[in-house]
Amino acid sequence: MSEPTTLAPVLSDIWDADRSWTLQTYLAHGGYQGLRAALRQDPATVVATVKDSGLRGRGGAGFPSGMKWGFLPPPDGGPRYLVVNADESEPGTCKDIPLMMASPQHLIEGVAITSYAIGCNHAFIYVRGEVLHVYRRLLRAVEEAYAAGYLGKDVLGSGYDLDVTVHAGAGAYICGEETALLDSLEGLRGQPRLKPPFPAVAGLYARPTVVNNVETIASVPGILRGGAGWFTSMGTEKSAGHGLFSLSGHVTRPGQYEAPLGITLRELLDMAGGVREGHQLKFWTPGGSSTPIFTAEHLDIPLDYESVQKAGSMLGTRALQIFDETTSVVRAVTRWTEFYKHESCGKCTPCREGTFWLAQVLQRLEAGQGTSEDIDLLLDLCDNILGRSFCALGDGATSPITSAIQYFREEFEAGTHTPADVLFPLERSALFTYTPRRGAGQLAGVHA
The missing domain is CATH 1.20.1440.230 (NADH-ubiquinone oxidoreductase 51kDa subunit, iron-sulphur binding domain)
Known part of the structure; x- marks a missing residue:
């Protein structure tokens, strides 16, 4: 195996800490320093810092986040909103849910900074309805942040007020589309809206709205804490920063690997122990099931927005589903x-x-x-x-x-x-053996 590329544990840095999801643990590891730094600056300066960092949307589209924030019209005295898209439903995608489960304060601090930057006084986190445990953890984390003065009236004595509502969706993949999400949040049937107008002009309750992915917002505190230069020191020129790469399927050690953008699947597989023993890579998805598949020929494609697109696919949510030769x-x-x-x-x-x-x-x-x-x-x-x-x-x-x-x-x-079952028997590609018993079944161990 080649020498593995250094990982970049930023969002995942405290996942293995004792009770990592608590505010106490988050503060012990430098939490809310980014918010304190932001509140000492003019909101426009915070937006400019995020623009300079090159942070791009981590939900799939890869649109520059600071530019998106800058699309909001000038203040007119009415409300404007931040909506966090936590409706993670794409097959193979599993980065936002573990992030919210292991370190929800990363997201909440990001919400506070972003809301301050765009002039929002009421932010919403729209969570996929099936993940009740994550919903409860977020509710508790928001309670802790309110009690400590990071949310609510006069945040940290700055004179800035912010309320955060955690909303559980009803379980529809389409509500991951930002305008369908807004309709659902308003109590309507979740269906996409005709654009224009875009959410930045007429979003939630027909007011200017920024809609961002969980990982995007959770990346903001690090930028305010370390500076735009720190963020651009990772990744590539046009795809800056770090990102969570989710490896699943026929891989020895599946899981979340946080690394600079531009890393290759070959390097990630080296760190993950390779394709399961005795088998070879056949095809894989670079960004979830809705992106064009790649084959073993694409192992050395840099996993950044430009390189993956040039090779004929999309980086998407960096959901790397690995399939070996036993798969149809x-x-x-x-x-x-x-x-x-x-x-x-x-x-x-x-x-x-x-x-x-x-x-x-x-x-x-x-x-x-x-x-x-x-x-x-x-x-x-x-x-x-x-x-x-x-x-x-x-x-x-x-x-x-x-x-x-x-x-x-x-x-x-x-x-x-x-x-297909004859050409590629199910038991060969299964990760677990399935033993029928009295009409039911049980997992009987890992299948090689």
């Missing part, structure tokens, strides 16, 4: 497509109808009952969805299909005569 590409893509079909909000025809038909065709191919025309039909369906759906859900549903056909067309062709 057709089966994996079919499962993802069934998810997108189920989670389509139904607002637009290309996504509502297109994901349904994509799933139908893929299920035929998985069962070995496809026709010679099915592959071209899949590509034609994807072409009619891509760029024509109301939001990015439709586009994301097409990405794994078109890329899988590009790299593994022969497996789709095999779906015209042989079921």
Whole structure:
């Protein structure tokens, strides 16, 4: 193995500390120094610092955060809001939930700094409804921050007031889309809004609103504490800073690896013990299931926004799902497509109808009952969805299909005569063995 690249534990620095989720532990490791530094500055200076740091949105799009904050119109005497998107639902993505679970004060301090910078007096954290334990932990963390004077009236004697509301969603993938999230937060059905107007002009309650991902906001305290130069010393020229890389699937030591942007999967796999013993890498996702897949040929692509895009995919949420040679590409893509079909909000025809038909065709191919025309039909369906759906859900549903056909067309062709379960038996790709017993089952240990 090559010499591993140094990790950059910033957000994950105290995850292994005793009771890391408490305010006491956070303060013992330099917590809220960033907020104190921010309150000594003019809000515009704080925005400029974040711009200079090059921090880009960590939720998938990678848009420069300081620039996003700067899009807000001049104050008009009315309220403006910060909304934190904690509705982490993308298959394979699992960075925000462990961050909120292990160190929620990172997020809350970031919320306070960001709210001060944009002139917000009421911020919202929209949490995925299924993760009740995280919701409770955030509520407790907010209580601690209020009691210590980091939230509420006259924060740290600065004269600045801030309230924070933690809101639990009802469990819909579409509410991860920022405008659907805003509708849900207002009590409406979670469906994307037509843009423009953008949230910066008319967002929550038709007021200027900044919507940012959990990791984005949690990265702000470090920038205020260490300075923009400290942040840009990590990563690449256009993709600055550190990020959480989530390795899952057929990897020896899955988990969160916080490293500078620009690290490669080869380097991450070296630190994670490589692909599970006795097997080889077949394909992987650089940013979750809605990004075009990569193969072993892409092991040395720098994991930054520009390099991944140039190679034909997207960095997305840095959800690195690793699949070895025992995995059927057709089966994996079919499962993802069934998810997108189920989670389509139904607002637009290309996504509502297109994901349904994509799933139908893929299920035929998985069962070995496809026709010679099915592959071209899949590509034609994807072409009619891509760029024509109301939001990015439709586009994301097409990405794994078109890329899988590009790299593994022969497996789709095999779906015209042989079921995927025959070509790639489930028990070979499973991480755990499943032993049926009296109609139920149990996990019987790791399967090599």
